[in-house]
Amino acid sequence: QKEVEQNSGPLSVPEGAIASLNCTYSDRGSQSFFWYRQYSGKSPELIMFIYSNGDKEDGRFTAQLNKASQYVSLLIRDSQPSDSATYLCAVILLTGGGNKLTFGTGTQLKVEL
Amino acid sequence: DTEVTQTPKHLVMGMTNKKSLKCEQHMGHRAMYWYKQKAKKPPELMFVYSYEKLSINESVPSRFSPECPNSSLLNLHLHALQPEDSALYLCASSPSWTGGLNSPLHFGNGTRLTVT
Numbered sequence: 001q002k003e004v005e006q007n008s009g010p011l012s013v014p015e016g017a018i019a020s021l022n023c024t025y026s027d028r029g030s031q032s033f034f035w036y037r038q039y040s041g042k043s044p045e046l047i048m049f050i051y052s053n054g055d056k057e058d059g060r061f062t063a064q065l066n067k068a069s070q071y072v073s074l075l076i077r078d079s080q081p082s083d084s085a086t087y088l089c090a091v092i093l094l095t096g097g098g099n100k101l102t103f104g105t106g107t108q109l110k111v112e113l
Numbered sequence: 114d115t116e117v118t119q120t121p122k123h124l125v126m127g128m129t130n131k132k133s134l135k136c137e138q139h140m141g142h143r144a145m146y147w148y149k150q151k152a153k154k155p156p157e158l159m160f161v162y163s164y165e166k167l168s169i170n171e172s173v174p175s176r177f178s179p180e181c182p183n184s185s186l187l188n189l190h191l192h193a194l195q196p197e198d199s200a201l202y203l204c205a206s207s208p209s210w211t212g213g214l215n216s217p218l219h220f221g222n223g224t225r226l227t228v229t
Binding site: 034041042043044045046049088098099100101103104105106 | 155158203223
């Protein structure tokens with residue numbers, strides 16, 4: 001089992017719809033969870049982080065964390081073509097030590113006109 | 114615009130060349146990282162420096178040699194690379210190595226390296 005798993009996609013949604021991106025992790029002791037957005041050929045850009053169970057909202061983005069089920073998700077409301085990118089879930093694993101981020105393989109999102 | 118600056122943006126080098134990648138941040142961060150990213154793959158951690166000391170080496174081949182001259186600068190010296198080392202090399206920084214959510218990583222724009 002991979003430490004951090006994401007569906008590679010592509011996930012296609014129409015403009016204006018809600019995009020739902022999911023991520024599961026193996027280390028039950030993980031405490032910190034991050035979502036990065038990466039445009040093709042560019043570097044990852046931090047979108048949100050979450051550490052408490054429940055929802056955290058920032059503009060059109062909502063991160064959801066369920067530690068009991070070991071999943072974290074990212075909702076993007078009113079999806080725009082500019083949201084088309086690869087979304088990387090990253091987890092600081094308890095066994096990793098320090099700020100050692102473990103990334104999922106990323107989900108490619110395509111927002112279609 | 115990123116606050117972590119990497120140079121050069123692109124680099125083409127032969128297998129016998131010696132070159133260096135440079136990274137600079139002026140955010141007062143005390144942890145700096147090198148990641149390697151192949152196409153359609155997630156970033157993979159190579160090295161971590163904390164307070165200018167090497168804290169993590171993820172079993173990286175010796176043809177990659179990191180250096181942290183001061184708290185703002187991080188270099189990656191390259192020698193005798195192989196074509197399979199061609200990738201996007203990302204530098205990142207964070208306030209500390211152990212800060213968790215209080216210390217998210219911020220990435221530079223990367224250096225696209227091609228080894229011929």
